[in-house]
Amino acid sequence: MPILEFQNVSKVYNNTAKALDNVSFSIDEGEFVSIIGPSGAGKSTVLRCINRLIDATSGSIVYDGQNVMKLKKRELRQVRTKTGMIFQHYNLVDRLSVIENVLHGRLGQKSTVCGVLGAYSEQEKERAFAILDELGLADQAYKRCDELSGGQKQRVGIARSIMQDPKLILCDEPIASLDPRASKVIMDHLQKINCERKITCIVNLHQVDVALKYSERIIGVSAGKIVFDGRPDELTDDKIHAIYGSDGSDLITDIQGEKS
Amino acid sequence: MEQTASVLTQCGGVCNARRKRSGKIKIGVHSKSSSAVKILVAVLLGLTVYAFISFDYKEIVLSEAISATLRNVKTVFLEPRLSSDTFRNVMYQLFVTFCLGTLSTIFGAIAAFFCSLLCAKNTAPSGVANAVKCVIALIRAVPTVLWVLIFAVSAGLGSVAAVIGLTFHSFAYLTKVYAESIEEIDDGTIEALRASGAGFWQIVFQAIVPASLSRMVAWTFMRFEINFTNAIAVGAAAGAGGIGFNLYMAGSFYFDLHEMGILTYIVVIAVILLEMFSTKIKERVK
Ligand SMILES: Nc1ncnc2c1ncn2[C@@H]1O[C@H](COP(=O)(O)OP(=O)(O)OP(=O)(O)O)[C@@H](O)[C@H]1O
Ligand SMILES: [Mg+2]
Numbered sequence: 001m002p003i004l005e006f007q008n009v010s011k012v013y014n015n016t017a018k019a020l021d022n023v024s025f026s027i028d029e030g031e032f033v034s035i036i037g038p039s040g041a042g043k044s045t046v047l048r049c050i051n052r053l054i055d056a057t058s059g060s061i062v063y064d065g066q067n068v069m070k071l072k073k074r075e076l077r078q079v080r081t082k083t084g085m086i087f088q089h090y091n092l093v094d095r096l097s098v099i100e101n102v103l104h105g106r107l108g109q110k111s112t113v114c115g116v117l118g119a120y121s122e123q124e125k126e127r128a129f130a131i132l133d134e135l136g137l138a139d140q141a142y143k144r145c146d147e148l149s150g151g152q153k154q155r156v157g158i159a160r161s162i163m164q165d166p167k168l169i170l171c172d173e174p175i176a177s178l179d180p181r182a183s184k185v186i187m188d189h190l191q192k193i194n195c196e197r198k199i200t201c202i203v204n205l206h207q208v209d210v211a212l213k214y215s216e217r218i219i220g221v222s223a224g225k226i227v228f229d230g231r232p233d234e235l236t237d238d239k240i241h242a243i244y245g246s247d248g249s250d251l252i253t254d255i256q257g258e259k260s
Numbered sequence: 261m262e263q264t265a266s267v268l269t270q271c272g273g274v275c276n277a278r279r280k281r282s283g284k285i286k287i288g289v290h291s292k293s294s295s296a297v298k299i300l301v302a303v304l305l306g307l308t309v310y311a312f313i314s315f316d317y318k319e320i321v322l323s324e325a326i327s328a329t330l331r332n333v334k335t336v337f338l339e340p341r342l343s344s345d346t347f348r349n350v351m352y353q354l355f356v357t358f359c360l361g362t363l364s365t366i367f368g369a370i371a372a373f374f375c376s377l378l379c380a381k382n383t384a385p386s387g388v389a390n391a392v393k394c395v396i397a398l399i400r401a402v403p404t405v406l407w408v409l410i411f412a413v414s415a416g417l418g419s420v421a422a423v424i425g426l427t428f429h430s431f432a433y434l435t436k437v438y439a440e441s442i443e444e445i446d447d448g449t450i451e452a453l454r455a456s457g458a459g460f461w462q463i464v465f466q467a468i469v470p471a472s473l474s475r476m477v478a479w480t481f482m483r484f485e486i487n488f489t490n491a492i493a494v495g496a497a498a499g500a501g502g503i504g505f506n507l508y509m510a511g512s513f514y515f516d517l518h519e520m521g522i523l524t525y526i527v528v529i530a531v532i533l534l535e536m537f538s539t540k541i542k543e544r545v546k
Contacts, residue, residue, distance in 0.1 A: 051455050081457035091452035095470045104466060108457025115462035157452075164456055 002026040002062075003168060003200050004050065009059035011045050011224075019045045020056070021224040029167075032194045032201045034211035037221035038244050043204040046221070047170045050202075051083045052076055064167060081108035084161025084169040084199075088176045090153040094146040098137065098156050101145055102128040105163025131159045135189060151182030158189055162197070169193065171203040175210070183207075187214050208240060332517060340521030344514060345506065350523065354530055356419075357495060357502030361488035364423050368430030368487075369480050375431070376438035377464065382447055392435075399432035404490050408498045422500030426490055430483050437483075441475035442468055477545045481538035488534060492527060503527060 004027040011020040019042045027033055035043045049056040052068055061068045068079055084105075092101045106124055107115045114120075120128075132138050135155045145153060154174060161169055171190065175183035191214055194201045205211045211218050212232045220228030220235075220243035228239050278286045288294070342350070377383045379392040402410075408425030415421040449471060453463045495504025503523060510519040 053451060053455055077457045077459065079457075080455055083455070083457075085452065085455040087448055087452060089446075089448050091446070091448035093449055093467050093470050095473065096466075104453060104458070105456055107453060107459075107462045107466060110462070112459055112461050115458065116465040118466060160452075160456070 001029055003029040003064055004202075005060075005062040006046075007060045007062070009049060009056050009061060011042070011049060011054070012057045018224050020049070022059070023221075023224070023226055024059075025219060025226060025229060027200060027202065030194070030198050030200055031217060032191065032215050033203070033217045033219060034215035035202065035204050035219045035221055036206070036208055036211050036243060041221045042224045043221055044172050045224075047085075047172050047202065047204060050168075050170060051080050051085060077108060081164060082167045084164050084166035086154070086157045086161055086169065086171040086174045088173040090150070090157045092145045092153055092156055092160075095144060097142050097144055098132065098148070099125070099128055099141040101156050102132060102159045102163050105160040108164065128159070128163060131162050135159050149182070150178050151185060154178065154182070154186050155189065158186070158193070162193065162199075166199060168200045168202070171201065173204050173206060176206055183210065190214070208235075335517040336521040336524065338521075339518055340525055341518040342522055343516055343519050344510075345519060350503065350506065350526060353501070353503040353506050354526060357491045357504060358488065358530075360419060360422055360426065360491035360494070360500060360502055361484060364426035364430050364491070365480065365484045365487050367423070367427040368434055368483070371427075371431045372434035372438055373476075375435045376442060377468075379435055379439035380442035382443055382445065382450060383464070383468065389439075393439075396432045396435050399428065400436065402429075404429040405494060405497050408494050408500070412498055417499045419500045419502075422491065422494045422498050425498075426487055426494065430487055433486075434479065434483055437479040438472075438476055441472040441479070444475070445471045474542075474545045478542050481542060485531070485534060485538065488531065 006023050006025050009020055009023045010018060012018050023042075023046065035046060037043050045054065048054045049061060050063060050068065052071070056069060059069075063079065064082070066075070066079065068076070071079060093104070100118065103118075103120050103124060106120060110120075129138060129141065132141055135158060137152060137155055137159065140148065140152060145156060148156065157174075169190070174190070175186050178186065187210060190201055190203065193199050203211075203215070212235065215232060218228065218230065218232055218235055219226060220239065222243050222245060227243055228235065274285075280286055375392065375396075379389055379396065381389050384392070399407075404426060407428045408422050411424045411428070412418075412421035415424060445468060449467050450463055453467050458466070491500070491502060492504035492507070494500050495502035496508035497504075499505060503526065507520060507523045507527075510516045510523060
């Protein structure tokens with residue numbers, strides 16, 4: 001059953017170039033999908049249209065049975081509550097503690113006053129600690145976020161979105177600022193969340209080999225259009241070059257994951 | 261093309277240099293703005309000379325005037341003594357001034373916090389933000405003392421007018437600097453909470469306040485110091501009471517230079533103490 005369906009979605013920024021051009025695809029519940037494509041292809045735009053951080057110009061986006069493009073403010077907040085998002089630059093509140101940042105995942109479900117005061121129930125706090133423990137960060141709970149390494153910050157970001165109890169997690173280049181080891185840790189956690197909690201994951205990636213290794217399905221975007229949509233083993237060298245608009249071997253990333 | 265290139269290499273690029281009439285190489289560039297600056301400086305110089313010529317010097321002899329001034333300065337700073345006032349009363353007046361400064365800072369800060377949310381580009385629509393910025397700029401353009409005098413029209417000369425006037429200007433000043441602190445926050449932080457379904461006030465208090473707190477506190481203390489010194493001036497100008505009024509009376513009513521001296525010292529010490537105190541607090545809020 002599709003949890004997300006894009007139908008002829010287009011996005012035009014400032015009446016100039018088309019960032020998305022008639023994009024259609026659908027994603028089933030529980031899938032782990034990677035979106036790859038060159039810089040400026042529209043990967044971030046796709047993700048941001050889903051939780052309406054930006055508004056698509058035309059088409060329809062049906063998410064969990066609702067057309068998100070027609071939502072009112074209150075309904076939109078509800079949709080966002082069940083959608084986690086993980087960012088390249090983590091986007092934590094640096095001056096707050098790790099545990100406070102994780103608890104921020106609950107804000108959408110809380111009343112305004114409780115949210116403003118930062119009053120969380122004991123249950124919520126226990127749950128936050130359990131999630132941190134799962135991500136191997138229990139001993140860092142009272143550190144300030146600006147004292148963490150990039151990999152640790154990203155795990156806090158993941159913890160924050162799990163705290164939301166989401167149906168879908170959107171990851172916008174979650175490992176673009178991390179070294180290969182920290183990247184592996186992050187991708188492994190995302191995979192685990194996807195398998196164990198049955199949370200659908202859509203991950204924007206720059207690393208083709210990572211996409212090949214982790215995803216069940218890859219969507220290739222180029223200049224606002226979908227140019228590939230299939231299983232990792234269907235992604236041949238030719239297709240990669242088509243996505244990245246290059247010919248021959250002038251790409252840094254060539255398939256390694258497929259061979260290993 | 262080739263010809264010019266060969267010419268350049270022949271003279272080592274120096275033939276590109278512009279020369280003055282004397283043959284020396286110029287290094288400045290003439291532009292409208294540099295000549296505007298020159299004209300401005302000339303006008304200011306002319307005005308200064310004219311002012312000195314046109315002063316009504318009466319029968320003042322310069323050497324006598326200077327030595328008399330020095331004598332007064334000596335009396336003020338080297339022979340401070342309380343004569344008509346008790347120490348207790350002076351301390352009380354200092355406290356009054358302190359209260360004027362504190363009250364106006366607190367009222368101003370609270371109002372400014374909410375207003376700055378309407379004024380920062382990342383929390384308010386740009387139309388609203390620009391409109392609020394204009395109003396704020398207008399309020400700031402009028403000096404604090406003038407605001408006090410304006411409010412004195414309705415509230416009467418005294419501490420009420422002083423507090424309202426000081427608050428008004430602090431409000432505008434703090435709104436501007438708070439809004440700038442908010443605009444410096446990384447947009448991603450706000451976006452992350454928005455994406456998780458958090459509402460406006462939750463974002464304000466869970467992300468914006470923690471992220472800009474240290475800057476806001478620093479600015480608030482900066483303004484408090486300004487308000488304290490303004491409260492002294494206003495005490496004299498608007499009869500708001502406090503140590504400023506004592507200074508004014510001692511200086512221009514009793515001509516008691518000894519007392520002026522000690523009052524000045526007390527003010528200086530108070531300001532230094534405040535400065536030390538605020539530095540300590542600013543260090544804490546990091
Ligand atoms: N806020 C914006 N205003 C105007 N144009 C934008 C804006 N955001 C993105 N664009 C344009 O839309 C197109 C798609 O951008 P998008 O951010 O989705 O690319 P991306 O695939 O995520 O790239 P990257 O891999 O570099 O993050 C680009 O051409 C970009 O210039
Ligand atoms: Mg992007």
